[in-house]
Amino acid sequence: MPLASTPVAIAGKVKHDQKKAIPGVARRSPRLVGLVALLALVLSACSGSGPQTALNPEGPIGRTIDDLWELVFILATVVFVIVQAALIYAIVRFRARKGDDSEPVQVHGNTRLEILWTIIPVVILAAIGFPTVRGIFDVRAIAEGADVLQVQVTGHQWWWEFEYVDLADETGRTLVTANELYIPEDTEVNLTMTSADVIHSFWVPVLAGKRDAVPNRVSNLTLIADNPTPPDAPHPGQCAEYCGLAHADMRIKVHVRTQADFDAWVADQLTPATIPTEGAAAAGYEAFNTCVACHNVTVMGENGPEDIGVVRTIEVDGVTFTSSLAPNLTHFGGRDTFGSGTFENNAEHLAQWLADPSELKPMRPELNDIPNGRILGMPNFNLSSDDIANLIALLEGWE
């Protein structure tokens, strides 16, 4: 029984013997605590690098945020240094020294100090608070006006659909594309967003902060880009709200173009795809019958442009969004990447994709319910290698 074996102490009779009881008391000062931490913070301050960084903005909105961040970060660093310095000073200066058995003065507190260290943080926070509030209204302002490029964005598991609602061909078909967003330089772009299934979040760090695309809701995000991007280096982005299996593979590419290049791109996109009449591509067009259960393509028919495949829309809060079951493939060949910015668009990858999409990108096509518009990925159609080759010829031909 523990009771019998443990020394029972009655208050006031306790032996003051902890020195003896603890072998090998350490006297090293934990200065390292502060040092390591300091190092960490300093490092994080000066390492804005990589194409997806928030610290090297490529547009005024990103810059507004970054300026604010720098201000607050400096303040925080100051607070950090002061507090850690005080802590380190206290434990070094007031450490128990060998051979000094005196007891410290039993101070219980000091109301003046308490007030002081309540007020100083309040002041610092006020200094942070005002620019914060201003920043919110600056960054959140919805771009308006005739010059603004309007893009409607629909998030899907796990790809993005973009519709340029003001850009249409003579038949009134608007420009619809997927995963790779093209915008002109120095122009305000207003993204009007929603989601077809679960919550996603549109995030291209060098241009702006993120904004959620929420089902049953409409949200807005303004993008402005300073300079055109090199053809092979669009601004990378990422769906930032966890949206299930392939959330990681729901990436974004934003190509910035000069106005002229952008206009050319638009004209190009608004031209329907041609129906191939010979060779592998023609055979591929036969096989493409399976695909239009979900995908859609605008082709040049006998009587002008026509859509093949399903074109769906959803209405949220009075806004009508294009919400296809799968990416529009009209100009697929012209995209640098596919699978929502995850794979370089080349014959090899495409062959893998068509052979088994879920092998490349994790998806759950077995749960698709096409009539109810529930799509969780592209199924494996067990295509023959001929079909695959033909389809590749077809798709890569649709530039």
Add this chain to the structure above:
Amino acid sequence: MTSPAVETHEHHDIRPIRKAAMWVFLGSECMFFGSMIATFLLYRNNTADGPGAEIFDIPFTSASSFVLLMSSLTMVLAHNAFEKRDARGTRIWLLATALLGTTFLAGQIYEFTEFVHKGLTLSTSSFGSSFYMLTGFHGAHVAIGVLMLLAMFYLSLDGRLYEDRGLNVELVGLYWHFVDIVWIVIFTVVYLLQV
């Protein structure tokens, strides 16, 4: 396991401890019902073209609200009798309270079937979901209360009501009144304010 100290000391009053815990629990329940009432308010017009508040039958619900309100009276009378060690009175009023509670529940079941007939189900609309969830959880609370009242009644039959137990008439009473006041809020917010 005996201690010399016990025999000489009267057992102290531990009821406050339990009452404190019960009040804490009721405070917690406020959050529970508050969340569901807020959900209902959010979706009060979200009827997805299905039936909305217009299907409420105010006179009927008023009557059953009144029944529940009066059960608070019988409950407090039961408690009163219990405090006065009036076993018969306690028994009668406990049973009366349970009966009134059951009447209320019956009314609710009737109401639910009516609404389902009129096309409002749990899955018709967000309005339906939040209405049934709120009133349903309230009904479940009433049902649990009735069970506890019956247990009290059972204990009172052979006079064991006065033994010290986890549950006693006072605590059951507090719970019962709480369920009543929640209904006061529901009746106003869900029924009266919506028509």
Add this chain to the structure above:
Amino acid sequence: MYWGIALFLGVVTAVEVAVPYIEALDPVRVPLLIVLAIIKFGTVVAFFMHLRYDKKLYRTLFLFGVIGVIPLFVVVLLTMHAF
């Protein structure tokens, strides 16, 4: 005393039920109904639940919940544009 309180509660309930039917009261209907509900709520808590006479501790514990829940969900509903 309990009977008297119950009578009072019954009368208030009757008024409540009548309010929606009296058109003259329409402009103040919502606040009026809310006030009446609060009166009933308070009466039951104070007298039937004896909170008026019981320990302050209980009052504090309970009021935390009752009062606390209101601002929380008012803010929630405001940000969701429910009103």
Add this chain to the structure above:
Amino acid sequence: MVLDSSKDLAPAEPTGIWSWITTVDHKRIGLLYGVTALIAFFVAGLEALLLRLQLTTANGTVLSADAYNQLFTMHGLTMLLVVVMPVGAAFMNYFIPLHIGARDVAFPRANAFSYWLFLFSTIMLLSSFVLGGAPDGGWFGYAPLSTQLDEFVRMDYYAIGAQLLGIASIMASANFIATVFTMRAPGMNLMRIPVFTWMAVVVSFLLIFSLPIFGVGLFQMFFDRNFGTQFFGGGGDPLLWQHLFWLFGHPEVYVLILPAMGIVSEVIPVFSRKPLFGYPFVVFSGIAIGFMGFGVWAHHMYTAGLGPVAEAGFGVATMMIAVPTGVKIFNWIGTMWGGKVRFELPMMFAIGFVSLFVIGGLSGVLHSVVPSDYQQHDSYFVVAHFHYVLFGGGVFGYVAGAYYWFPKWTGRFLDQRLGQWHFWLMLLGFNLTFAPMHILGLNGMARRTYRYPEGLGWEFWNQVATVGSFIIGISFLIFAWNLIKSRKHGVAAGSDPWDGRTLEWSIPSPPPVHNFDEIPHVEHVDDFWHRKYATDEEGRAVRMPDVTGGTIAPETTTGGESEGGGHEDDMHMPSPSYYPIVAAFGIIITGYGFVYLPGGWVAVGVGALVTLWGFFGWSLEPVTRDEHHD
């Protein structure tokens, strides 16, 4: 009183497995919580190591996306609800009664029930890995993703498991509140309660008021998944879930940190040989944090579309939490200032806490700057923030508590050398793991991504983080070994090894079943210290002559503001009972039934019967042979 008489007076401590199953002793239940949580920590830590392995290289192939998503969800869920919260509960169970001079908590059997329900819910959650897949919707289970895949039971496990854990916590919290408010020893008025116990009260209130909101959200999620309701999907609004979740989720993070802050507030004075600087300010700032913690939930939703006005309001409110938190930090430093700081292991971890928590707190303030958060939200910067507060703060604090109180639990010290290794490796590994995540986040790495492409410049820091995480792992292996070894073979500690200040050090180690031979009469904050020390003219502590036994004269009146005088003079401890475990078991059967609807209705019925049996037996069983409170 003669030393030995306590042996005859005291109820004997039973032994054997059965005695643990039927125990209603708050100390044993505390230990059970602690051990369970520690095991869960290893499970959740192992999950984290797998996550780290996967992220070591770009396009990692260690885990599939599916496995990764389950692992990070379970890692977060387990660490928060099954590790840190119960560790807090372990300390609270063990020390609240000791701190306020009580023989037990208010409702010992309800206390046991809370533990068993917690244990079974934990087992249930973990069992999901082999019974159809673990939850994979993230620890905050955002709808409609969480309500989407009703073909799988995964998120049903989440909905039910978290619900049951919540019920267990609500009961435990009500228990603690009732205990502290009604069972204090005479003289133990509210401003004499040790800070740890104060923080336990604040935490209990936070749970009492926040868990029901979460509970409603979970019910709604469950109904949406199983009964076709439209709370979040259909015509419903997904943001409703976010509000309900964070109304709980934010107070929850303070639930996780406040007990650790309480522990640190106990440790620092003892090893500085000074009273806590500004005791009332530390207490009130804790209460203030609790209050303010209820007003900032939407800072997790800045990118969700609340509108600029709400974002501004919540941003400013969030920042203000830095004020009471700062008050605590400064008072801790003030305590060390002018003291005689002794670098014992508990103190080293406590200092680590203060230092690292400031980093995590400051990154929290950076989040509260709303426009910045548009960038940081859901990036690794957030991951860095919350590991700094949860691990750098929470875990360091709780480990400090473990080193500090291990002698009280076992009568032995934890080994010094191993402890030193543990501390330095943990400190190193921790910073290596999580400091780089700040950089990763700012450079655009999104959290919850099972793989990332090359060319974004993230590989290096990810590798550093992985190395760091394994160093943490090693440090905890050392800790585990230390616990096992020192329990039996550690250096004997005696009852008051650290020259402590609070009542638990006035009783033997480990304490007897009945805690106090006589209920102490309290006259000061840090009453035990004042029985040992007086002050001289300069205000320096002076050891009092050995025999001053008079101060703990038995006392029968109730303390200052103590309500209802909930302590007794007899030593009747509540008798053991197996009904709590029966009731908890029944509930868990019901829980499994709900997960596997519609087939599970049978289990729901069976479970309900078992539960009823448990509760019925419980309420008919006399509390002790000759009456006692339950």
